[in-house]
Amino acid sequence: MKQVFGKTKVLSANPTHYCPGCDHGIVHRLIAETLEELEVADKAIGIAPVGCSVFAYDYFNIDFNQAAHGRAPAVATGIKRTRPDSIVFTYQGDGDLAAIGTAEIIHAANRGENITVVFINNGIYGMTGGQMAPTTLVGMKTQTSPYGRDAATMGSPIRVSEIIATLESPAYVTRVTVNTIANQMKAKKAIKNAFTLQKEKKGFSFVEVVCICPTNWGKKPTDAHKWLAENMLPVFPLGTFKDIHGIEKA
Amino acid sequence: MSKWVINENLCKGCGICIERCPMKILAFAEHLTPKGVHPSSMTDESKCTSCAICAKSCPDVAIQIYKEEK
Numbered sequence: 001m002k003q004v005f006g007k008t009k010v011l012s013a014n015p016t017h018y019c020p021g022c023d024h025g026i027v028h029r030l031i032a033e034t035l036e037e038l039e040v041a042d043k044a045i046g047i048a049p050v051g052c053s054v055f056a057y058d059y060f061n062i063d064f065n066q067a068a069h070g071r072a073p074a075v076a077t078g079i080k081r082t083r084p085d086s087i088v089f090t091y092q093g094d095g096d097l098a099a100i101g102t103a104e105i106i107h108a109a110n111r112g113e114n115i116t117v118v119f120i121n122n123g124i125y126g127m128t129g130g131q132m133a134p135t136t137l138v139g140m141k142t143q144t145s146p147y148g149r150d151a152a153t154m155g156s157p158i159r160v161s162e163i164i165a166t167l168e169s170p171a172y173v174t175r176v177t178v179n180t181i182a183n184q185m186k187a188k189k190a191i192k193n194a195f196t197l198q199k200e201k202k203g204f205s206f207v208e209v210v211c212i213c214p215t216n217w218g219k220k221p222t223d224a225h226k227w228l229a230e231n232m233l234p235v236f237p238l239g240t241f242k243d244i245h246g247i248e249k250a
Numbered sequence: 251m252s253k254w255v256i257n258e259n260l261c262k263g264c265g266i267c268i269e270r271c272p273m274k275i276l277a278f279a280e281h282l283t284p285k286g287v288h289p290s291s292m293t294d295e296s297k298c299t300s301c302a303i304c305a306k307s308c309p310d311v312a313i314q315i316y317k318e319e320k
């Protein structure tokens with residue numbers, strides 16, 4: 001018998017604390033497999049955010065750091081500038097990156113820091129119990145928008161990838177999702193492109209992954225993936241917004 | 251040796267693998283794990299094609315897939 005699928009050595013054996021069906025585990029695996037395939041796991045340094053993925057350092061067998069809320073790109077900048085041969089990436093949720101960390105991500109992107117940012121967008125604050133995030137859809141009910149998000153008083157969802165893509169410095173900005181196996185393969189390709197660009201010292205790369213939050217959406221994991229396709233993707237269209245080195249065509 | 255191996259300590263019973271299996275041969279087990287969930291289980295391994303869709307769908311990487319060598 002030949003093994004055709006197993007757990008990569010870059011992931012630790014610890015069981016994750018994520019809710020059943022949470023997409024964090026999928027994205028963790030895609031990153032770990034990418035680091036293994038690019039043979040950079042021994043010099044990779046991850047920055048964990050504040051949010052559900054705050055304990056990401058327990059789940060990877062690589063060096064990890066944990067930054068104050070939203071400040072992961074600033075910490076990553078410092079680490080990358082002092083250790084330029086390391087592969088530095090941040091792993092941030094939407095409450096971390098799109099709310100309190102807006103300044104840090106915009107300026108790290110604008111400086112064109114040679115880091116990779118993986119942005120998990122599930123439209124809600126997960127760890128704190130399902131409050132409204134900047135990426136919450138209009139009409140979506142959360143703990144702090146119990147009648148649904150009202151665009152007139154609470155604004156509309158922020159499309160971070162499109163904002164980052166308007167800047168001149170970033171090398172690669174893309175949005176993917178992992179709601180099906182086909183989309184998961186595209187997400188893996190995007191994450192690999194992002195880390196390849198960093199390895200070749202070609203600049204800032206940003207991968208937004210549209211994910212589910214079954215617990216706080218109040219849905220079964222299997223239903224949440226369908227809800228994502230029907231409701232999240234029309235607001236957050238998949239695609240590559242910037243690719244100055246043409247890595248997707250290469 | 252079996253084609254489909256699950257680490258029941260990692261399975262959280264989300265059911266994504268059961269829904270996505272193209273052969274529809276996975277189901278929740280009768281027993282409970284120490285976590286208190288009914289884990290995914292194989293009902294008819296002879297139909298398994300080792301496609302690994304279940305394993306790739308698993309957020310907790312609980313499933314390992316083996317294929318017979320020809």
